[in-house]
Structures are given as structure tokens and as C-alpha cells.
Amino acid sequence: MLELYGHVVASRLLLGTARYPSPAILAEAVRASKTDIVTVSLRREMAGSRAGGAFFQLIRTLGVRVLPNTAGCHTVAEAVLTAKMAREVFATDWIKLEVIGNHDTLQPDVFALVEAARILSGEGFKVFPYTTDDLVVAERLMEAGCQVLMPWCAPIGSAMGPVNLPALRSLRAQFPDIPLIVDAGIGRPSHAAIVMEIGYDAVLLNTAVAGAADPAAMAAAFTGAIEAGRIAFRAGMLEPRDMAVPSTPVIGKAVFS
Amino acid sequence: MRVLIKGAGVAGLTLAHELTARGAAVEVAEIARYVGGGASWFAGGMLAPWCESESAPDTVLALGREAADWWHTVLPGHVICKGTLVVAPQRDTGELARFAARTSGCDWLDADDIAALEPDLAGRFRKALHFRHEAHLDPRRAITALYGRLQASGVRFHLGAGPDFPEAGFDHVVDCTGANAIGQAAELRGVRGEMLMLETPDVSLSRPVRLLHPRIPLYVVPRGDGRFMIGATMIESDDAGPVSARSLMELLNAAYTLHPTFGEARVIETGAGVRPAYPDNLPRLSVDGSAIRLNGFYRHGFLLAPSMAKDAATCIVGMQADNGQQSLVRPSLLAPSERNIIPLQIGAGR
Numbered sequence: 001m002l003e004l005y006g007h008v009v010a011s012r013l014l015l016g017t018a019r020y021p022s023p024a025i026l027a028e029a030v031r032a033s034k035t036d037i038v039t040v041s042l043r044r045e046m047a048g049s050r051a052g053g054a055f056f057q058l059i060r061t062l063g064v065r066v067l068p069n070t071a072g073c074h075t076v077a078e079a080v081l082t083a084k085m086a087r088e089v090f091a092t093d094w095i096k097l098e099v100i101g102n103h104d105t106l107q108p109d110v111f112a113l114v115e116a117a118r119i120l121s122g123e124g125f126k127v128f129p130y131t132t133d134d135l136v137v138a139e140r141l142m143e144a145g146c147q148v149l150m151p152w153c154a155p156i157g158s159a160m161g162p163v164n165l166p167a168l169r170s171l172r173a174q175f176p177d178i179p180l181i182v183d184a185g186i187g188r189p190s191h192a193a194i195v196m197e198i199g200y201d202a203v204l205l206n207t208a209v210a211g212a213a214d215p216a217a218m219a220a221a222f223t224g225a226i227e228a229g230r231i232a233f234r235a236g237m238l239e240p241r242d243m244a245v246p247s248t249p250v251i252g253k254a255v256f257s
Numbered sequence: 258m259r260v261l262i263k264g265a266g267v268a269g270l271t272l273a274h275e276l277t278a279r280g281a282a283v284e285v286a287e288i289a290r291y292v293g294g295g296a297s298w299f300a301g302g303m304l305a306p307w308c309e310s311e312s313a314p315d316t317v318l319a320l321g322r323e324a325a326d327w328w329h330t331v332l333p334g335h336v337i338c339k340g341t342l343v344v345a346p347q348r349d350t351g352e353l354a355r356f357a358a359r360t361s362g363c364d365w366l367d368a369d370d371i372a373a374l375e376p377d378l379a380g381r382f383r384k385a386l387h388f389r390h391e392a393h394l395d396p397r398r399a400i401t402a403l404y405g406r407l408q409a410s411g412v413r414f415h416l417g418a419g420p421d422f423p424e425a426g427f428d429h430v431v432d433c434t435g436a437n438a439i440g441q442a443a444e445l446r447g448v449r450g451e452m453l454m455l456e457t458p459d460v461s462l463s464r465p466v467r468l469l470h471p472r473i474p475l476y477v478v479p480r481g482d483g484r485f486m487i488g489a490t491m492i493e494s495d496d497a498g499p500v501s502a503r504s505l506m507e508l509l510n511a512a513y514t515l516h517p518t519f520g521e522a523r524v525i526e527t528g529a530g531v532r533p534a535y536p537d538n539l540p541r542l543s544v545d546g547s548a549i550r551l552n553g554f555y556r557h558g559f560l561l562a563p564s565m566a567k568d569a570a571t572c573i574v575g576m577q578a579d580n581g582q583q584s585l586v587r588p589s590l591l592a593p594s595e596r597n598i599i600p601l602q603i604g605a606g607r
Contacts, residue, residue: 157472
């Protein structure tokens with residue numbers, strides 16, 4: 001079982017809620033994924049809504065835990081303020097912390113991220129930082145109070161899949177007991193399976209599901225791949241070799257001619 | 258048969274037309290002092306069901322493909338049938354392939370084809386998609402013209418009518434109040450859209466152009482006289498306040514990416530409206546007790562209103578008074594859902 005800040009979750013898939021063709025299809029995808037946790041961007045869906053916003057009401061009816069995020073924040077102050085708003089709206093101290101350093105690529109500003117993580121952890125938030133695969137930044141985030149790390153495996157929305165497996169492995173080796181969730185860059189179920197096979201604890205997805213022709217079916221496909229990758233990791237996989245190795249002994253084999 | 262329609266947006270006015278055509282005596286009560294006030298006023302006016310099917314269910318294409326003909330028949334001269342051009346910035350050309358794979362009815366264009374269709378875009382894009390069957394109109398001119406046509410054919414309008422406008426004496430009352438019904442109509446929510454209008458004599462386009470981008474797909478619709486509507490954001494909110502700085506920046510960026518000359522254009526208007534939408538983002542004709550409601554057109558008002566209005570009018574004219582209790586001639590329409598909310602693609606037996 002995966003434990004995130006003392007909360008046990010059964011599903012190792014976290015699902016984003018943005019950019020689905022409709023809320024009805026989002027709800028289908030959430031059901032098909034069997035996820036326990038969805039992320040919700042507070043930034044733009046909030047503004048001035050009556051009754052807390054029909055979209056949020058809909059999210060609440062999904063019966064899953066909400067991990068609000070600070071998507072679209074570019075400064076420490078913005079991210080901290082958004083986190084506090086999220087705590088009010090969703091009555092949770094969980095926060096997916098995003099501080100964007102580049103407007104176009106949405107690459108995290110890791111310096112501001114560490115700073116915001118320190119402030120928010122100090123105020124009792126359970127911070128899920130969206131970070132790069134940089135080991136030193138990860139260490140700083142841990143020092144700042146994070147007990148979960150969410151490195152990207154490729155730039156957000158790129159659908160490239162893991163572009164730097166050695167870096168991801170190195171993070172895993174360095175933090176064997178910290179939940180590591182790949183956040184961003186996953187395009188297909190096989191990508192998710194790969195990061196699970198190297199021992200990552202979970203995968204966070206949005207575009208790969210929301211942008212599929214059939215989001216609910218794709219959510220189910222990811223769930224299967226993530227489960228397969230996890231089982232494979234625990235089952236212990238073969239290491240690749242340069243040469244063929246026969247699976248049956250060849251010496252002394254009976255020969256019929 | 259006397260019918261009162263509440264709401265004089267695109268839904269109410271198209272329904273008024275279809276009911277009048279079926280012999281009903283129609284009156285329209287609008288809370289604002291003008292017609293077309295809500296989301297209709299800020300619409301793009303693209304009759305583009307093939308492009309929309311990129312993210313919308315097949316129903317939108319099925320119901321929307323007759324829209325251009327309807328508008329052309331009712332308001333001759335308003336519909337421009339030159340298709341839609343879809344382009345992407347150089348580094349996002351993968352988006353074009355994805356868009357083409359999700360849709361039908363388009364041709365791939367190369368740089369020469371683009372230059373032939375839209376000379377002002379020559380040299381700016383190497384590839385594009387052309388959805389040849391699509392059309393567009395100016396929603397404000399169309400709404401105003403339809404208002405005139407309806408008045409001429411005897412429809413009485415009550416502008417500035419309060420919520421307690423007397424409903425006595427009407428056989429049916431149909432609520433077409435769009436986003437104003439949020440909070441009353443079950444499951445109806447608002448999706449905020451922001452737009453702006455640019456004016457420049459230095460760019461000329463003959464058809465709507467969609468600019469694909471992984472995060473912020475936007476469109477530019479030529480309105481004639483050097484005016485261009487740039488739209489539209491999609492934000493899960495029913496806030497109708499002024500456009501935000503971020504949205505304005507994104508809209509301007511899209512225009513600038515399409516053609517740098519837009520950098521010199523005048524911003525003559527910015528606006529924001531709230532699109533009424535149900536969870537599946539499809540419109541519904543619903544009958545809940547004696548209340549009839551036509552709503553939830555989302556971003557497809559001008560596209561889907563004609564077809565929905567035709568079906569709604571047929572359904573309403575077929576209703577009969579029965580001991581003062583209204584019932585449906587086609588009760589099977591009420592069957593699909595326990596709440597009597599009918600997604601029309603089921604109800605109309607398409």
C-alpha cells in the first residue's frame with residue numbers, strides 16, 4: 001500500500017482534471033481509472049464563481065480525494081496565497097506545489113519552489129512539489145519539509161515519456177523510503193509502466209488521458225499499465241544481457257537423429 | 258396555440274422562428290432591454306461542426322451540419338461559406354496531425370495553397386488544414402436581423418420584462434434564459450468565455466482561422482470592415498466580470514502569432530460572457546413537470562440552436578392540454594431519465 005502523508009491510497013494513479021471534453025467525460029475517466037486522488041487547478045476555475053463553482057461541486061461528487069494545485073503561479077507569494085485559498089475551498093492541507101519558471105514550457109522554478117515549500121510546510125501544509133529530476137533540488141525540498149517528491153520525467157504535456165532514466169533511478173536510489181510520483185511528461189501507458197518498473201511509487205497524469213480520443217478507455221489502460229509495472233518491480237526483473245541465454249540446458253541434451 | 262418564450266438569445270429567437278413557422282402565436286419576454294444579451298452577443302459565430310468534433314461528441318456534428326443552411330434560408334446573405342482554416346505555430350505542427358486525426362472533412366494545405374486561400378497569411382505557415390464545408394456569420398448582425406424578421410412576422414417582444422412576467426393565458430412557457438438559469442436548472446453550470454475585437458485595415462482574412470496550441474487554442478474570425486474577433490477562453494466559472502489580464506495577453510498573443518500586423522491593430526472591444534452548459538456539454542430540451550426548458554448550448558449556440566429549435570418546436574406543438582395538466586403526445590420522450598431530463602439526441606430519435 002502507498003502511504004502519502006499518513007493517508008493510505010490503493011490506486012497508484014493520480015489524475016488531473018483539466019482539459020477534458022466535458023465534465024461528464026472527466027467523471028467517466030475518474031471512474032474508469034479507479035483513482036483515489038484527483039488534482040484540481042484552483043487558479044482560473046475559481047474567479048468569482050457563485051456557490052463555490054459548479055465545477056468544484058462536480059469534483060466533490062466524484063467521491064475521490066482532492067489534491068489542489070497551484071498551477072499557473074509564477075512567484076512564491078502567488079503560490080503561497082493560492083495554497084491558502086485551496087485550503088479554504090477544499091478543506092485540505094494537501095497542496096500540489098507548482099511554481100512556474102518559464103511561461104512557455106512550464107518548467108518549474110526550482111529556487112522559488114524550495115522557498116514556497118519551506119513556507120507552506122512551516123504553516124502545516126502537506127506539500128507535493130512538482131519538480132525536475134535534479135537530485136540536489138530534491139534534497140533541498142526534503143530539507144524544506146516535503147515528504148513526497150513529484151519529479152517530471154519529461155517536460156509537461158510533451159508526452160515524451162522518461163527522457164532521463166538514470167536521473168530517475170538515481171532519485172529512487174537516493175530516497176528509497178520517500179514516495180516518488182512521476183508528474184508530467186508521460187504520454188502513453190508504456191511510459192507509465194517503465195517508471196513503475198524502476199520502482200516509482202505512483203504516476204500523475206492529465207493530458208495523456210484528457211487529450212485521448214476516448215479518455216475513459218485511456219484511463220483504464222493507464223491503470224493497467226501502472227499496476228503491471230508495479231507488480232513487475234516487486235517480482236524482480238531480469239537485467240538485459242548482450243548475448244542469448246538459452247532457457248533450457250544444451251549440454252547433455254538427448255539427441256534423436 | 259400561444260407560447261411564451263423567456264429569453265431572447267439565440268436559443269429563444271430560433272425557437273420563436275420555428276414555433277411561428279408551425280402556426281403558434283409566440284411572445285418573447287426578455288429580462289434585458291435588448292435582444293441577444295447573454296452568451297450570444299460574445300459568440301464567434303463559427304458554423305464549424307467538423308472542427309468542433311475534435312473534442313465534442315458525434316452529436317454536435319450530426320445536429321450542427323444543417324446549421325449553415327438554416328441560417329442561410331432564414332437570413333439570406335448572412336452566412337459566409339468559405340470553410341475554416343486551421344494552422345499551428347511551427348514547433349506545434351504535430352498538433353495539426355492530431356487535429357486532423359480526430360476530425361473529418363478537411364484537406365491538408367501546403368504553403369502555396371494557404372497563400373491562395375488567404376494571401377495575407379502567405380509565407381507564415383507551411384501546413385494547414387482546410388475544413389471546406391464550414392461557414393460563419395456575424396452573431397450580432399444575425400441576432401438583430403432575426404429579431405426584425407420575427408417582429409415582422411407578428412412575434413411580440415417584451416423587453417425589460419421582470420422575472421414575474423405574467424404567464425397566464427399561454428398554453429406553454431419555454432425557458433430559454435441560458436446562463437441566467439444557473440442555480441435553477443439542475444446540473445446547469447457556467448463556462449466563462451472571454452473575447453476581444455481588433456480593428457486594422459492592414460490584414461485581410463476571408464474565413465475563420467483557428468490557431469492550435471497545446472494549451473491555449475484560439476480563433477480569429479473576420480467580421481468585415483477590418484474587424485476581427487479573437488476568442489475565446491474556456492474557464493470553469495460563471496463569473497461574467499471583465500476580461501482578465503492573463504486572458505487578454507493570451508488572446509493578443511494568438512492574434513500576434515497569426516500575423517504580427519495585429520500588433521498595430523486597435524483593441525476596440527473586450528468582453529466576457531458565460532456559456533450555459535450541462536455536464537456533457539450538450540444542449541437539452543427538458544420537460545420537468547410543466548416547465549419546458551431549452552438550454553445548455555455551451556459554445557455551440559449558433560451551431561446547434563437551429564436543429565434543437567426545430568425538434569423543440571415539433572415537440573411543443575405536439576403537446577396537448579389534458580384536464581389542465583400538460584402531457585406529451587409522445588410520452589416515450591420522457592422515458593430515458595427519471596428526472597424527465599431529455600438529452601435530445603435520444604428523445605428526438607435521431
